[in-house]
Amino acid sequence: MTPPVTAVLPLLITCLVEHFGRDPEAVTADTRLEDLEMDSLAVLELLTVLEDEHGIPLPEDTGSLHDGSTLADVAALIERARAASAEAPA
Template sequence: MSAMYGRLVGLLVDRFDVDPAELAPDTTFDDLDMDSLHLLELFLVVHAELGVAVGEHTSTPRDTIGAVAEVLARRAGPGAPAPPPAPDRARPAPIPSAASTPVS
């Protein structure tokens, strides 16, 4: 499958807690119990994480993950910049302590 398919699967697993064993190119969003509101949220995440703008009518719950990945890949285009790497969720950003904050 395409790199976009892998990114979409990664978002479904990381952001929507979908079991990777449930995912295949021919899996529909209905199969994952994702309704149109879930898809809207997914497309907001896709836009934020991958930089691909997607309209709310791009897909329905009956569409497959593979078909949506193809649409996203076309929208990203061949010359589209690579999306920024996902933040490392294993290590949260350090919070500055009062001792390390300069006093004016």
């Protein structure tokens, strides 16, 4: 089951198109990381770009992502990290 589309998903797709040269027509919420030929290092690079350009905190649990994970899965992981960051005491 695909997680719901989040506010992060459009940023994720834009980043893949602009920084990784992916075809915008081929990148959707259901696109799997393996379809984009993204290994764990490429995913970390993607998350780092999102953090640098949009202030989105890096999720600590990237180990739960795998080749079969979709962009919606990545977006949901980022949303959980954002929520945890917002709840953490300053």
